[in-house]
Amino acid sequence: MTLLSASQPPLTAEPPAPPIVSVQNLQMVFQVPGGQTVALQDANLNIQKGEFISLIGPSGCGKTTLLRLLADLVQPTGGQILIGGQSPATARQNRQYGYVFQAPALMEWRSVLANVMLPLEVMNVPGDRRARAREMLNLVGLSKFERNYPWQLSGGMQQRVSIARALAFDPPLLFMDEPFGALDEITREHLNLELLRLWRETGKTVIFVTHSIPEAVFLSTRVVVMTARPGKIEGIVDVDLPQPRSDDTRESPRFFEIATEIRELLKKGHA
Amino acid sequence: MTAAAPGARARRSPLLPMLAVAVVAVLLYLPLMVWANYGPAARSLASGADLGCPTALACATQLRNPVLPSPGQLAGGFGALSLPPTSPLSAPYNAVVTGGETLLGLALAVVVGLGLAVLLVASRSFERSTLPWLVASQTVPIVAIAPMLAVLLGQYGVQGFLPKAIIAAFIAFFPIAVGMSRGLRSPDALQLDLMHTYSASAGQTFRLLRFPASLPYLFTALKVAATAALVGSIVAEISTISFSGLGKMLAENSRASDTIALWIIMVYGAVLGVALVGLIGLIERVATPWKART
Numbered sequence: 001m002t003l004l005s006a007s008q009p010p011l012t013a014e015p016p017a018p019p020i021v022s023v024q025n026l027q028m029v030f031q032v033p034g035g036q037t038v039a040l041q042d043a044n045l046n047i048q049k050g051e052f053i054s055l056i057g058p059s060g061c062g063k064t065t066l067l068r069l070l071a072d073l074v075q076p077t078g079g080q081i082l083i084g085g086q087s088p089a090t091a092r093q094n095r096q097y098g099y100v101f102q103a104p105a106l107m108e109w110r111s112v113l114a115n116v117m118l119p120l121e122v123m124n125v126p127g128d129r130r131a132r133a134r135e136m137l138n139l140v141g142l143s144k145f146e147r148n149y150p151w152q153l154s155g156g157m158q159q160r161v162s163i164a165r166a167l168a169f170d171p172p173l174l175f176m177d178e179p180f181g182a183l184d185e186i187t188r189e190h191l192n193l194e195l196l197r198l199w200r201e202t203g204k205t206v207i208f209v210t211h212s213i214p215e216a217v218f219l220s221t222r223v224v225v226m227t228a229r230p231g232k233i234e235g236i237v238d239v240d241l242p243q244p245r246s247d248d249t250r251e252s253p254r255f256f257e258i259a260t261e262i263r264e265l266l267k268k269g270h271a
Numbered sequence: 272m273t274a275a276a277p278g279a280r281a282r283r284s285p286l287l288p289m290l291a292v293a294v295v296a297v298l299l300y301l302p303l304m305v306w307a308n309y310g311p312a313a314r315s316l317a318s319g320a321d322l323g324c325p326t327a328l329a330c331a332t333q334l335r336n337p338v339l340p341s342p343g344q345l346a347g348g349f350g351a352l353s354l355p356p357t358s359p360l361s362a363p364y365n366a367v368v369t370g371g372e373t374l375l376g377l378a379l380a381v382v383v384g385l386g387l388a389v390l391l392v393a394s395r396s397f398e399r400s401t402l403p404w405l406v407a408s409q410t411v412p413i414v415a416i417a418p419m420l421a422v423l424l425g426q427y428g429v430q431g432f433l434p435k436a437i438i439a440a441f442i443a444f445f446p447i448a449v450g451m452s453r454g455l456r457s458p459d460a461l462q463l464d465l466m467h468t469y470s471a472s473a474g475q476t477f478r479l480l481r482f483p484a485s486l487p488y489l490f491t492a493l494k495v496a497a498t499a500a501l502v503g504s505i506v507a508e509i510s511t512i513s514f515s516g517l518g519k520m521l522a523e524n525s526r527a528s529d530t531i532a533l534w535i536i537m538v539y540g541a542v543l544g545v546a547l548v549g550l551i552g553l554i555e556r557v558a559t560p561w562k563a564r565t
Contacts, residue, residue, distance in 0.1 A: 027420050071468055072468075073464055073467060073468070081506065086432065090469055092467075092468060094472045095470075097468070098468075099466065099468045100466065101461045101462070101464065102461070103459075103461055105459070105461035105464075105465050105483075107462070107479075107480070107483065108561055109483045109484070109486070109561045110561075118469075119469050121479070122466070122469040122470075122471045122475055122479065123469060123470075151561075185277045266272075
């Protein structure tokens, strides 16, 4: 995996196993008054099962658009997406992914437990939904708060509830759109550690949108660097930091090297 | 990682401030009452009428048809109009009749308002084509439309209680339709996206997201609608043939120029309105327990 560097085309170094997410020549053009906005141009990306992929770039680079395209929340104007060999719409219907939004988007009239049970109700998942939801809350360390309403929790705790909710129906993929963007630095670093633990324990494939370089480096196995106007993938950086990662990881020289590499790529796109 | 203290509900009783306002109102009322009645009393005395009191100032509190009744007169009239409360001529009995009409009218308004709100939210073209007519329906004076509706309904044998409820519903459905359609649109884009990622059906999105999100809007609208419905049923009683209700009492006593009775009936109407809004507030607390923060 470390063979892959930013200067190479991203497809060449992929291992032979079929990717869980495959993006080919993806294009997204929005019609706006007086013309068009190219949100995404000629994006190519293959993601293997179990990877932790970050999409990083300035605002307007199409990273959120890419995630929304994968989730079938918008339809592409060109190119192809396959998720486990299926179209995004089919993958959505087959519960292939859980989505964590920028804001927790909890239902304020539901208790914490009932919020985590929501997807199970909608999808009519058989079995003990309450027990399943409790298991998820335990996973994110919020068992004690199952009876509380969302407004009684801090922002970080609310976002953990929304992660538990996304995992409730056990999808193989987890899409996360700047989930910690609105949180303070201390909470964010804490939740980064928690997220890595979750990732190790559940074996999910995570696609994570962020605009923080340290966050991307700390969390990811690979970082997809994107640039704006038009939105495109500038390069893909392998993060070969050892697992499991800890707070010490942030202090290692390799951490800074990789962060610098990403920063250079971002600058290159800006020039 | 501590949660905000759940359910910090140290609610202070509103009784004390309410009492303070009442005291201020009485203190302001007394001089105003004397001032308002002094002129008529002086004129009556000057015309040689025997009012049974020596001066205009003394007579100001005991005129038969005062501009503003004195507290003593109100108390006396209150007893006369309220007892026995089961009598078809008493104010409590008639307040219950009007209250019943208002509640039935509100129930009808909720059914119609909810249905309209769902249609308004579901279809932009329905909204564009219908909303102007709904607005127009509310600009027609209820005094004009009430007798016509009563005649119309009378032709189909609908008489008495029901026409008043229908007229009350006619003005109460509008705030409910507007409030509910606002509420049904209140879920944010992320919540709607979330339901989409679950591949939720339109019915599920309505039941699990739009409807519960709209409940706070519904109760706000209901409070507005309740007072409108009360006015509607009283106006309906006044402007159609009625054998009971606060409106019928108002009409009778205004023909008799019995200002004391009119004042007391007004108080009954006001108390009825406060009780209706209070009842809705009570239901709201039970129906939306997540809104416990006040």
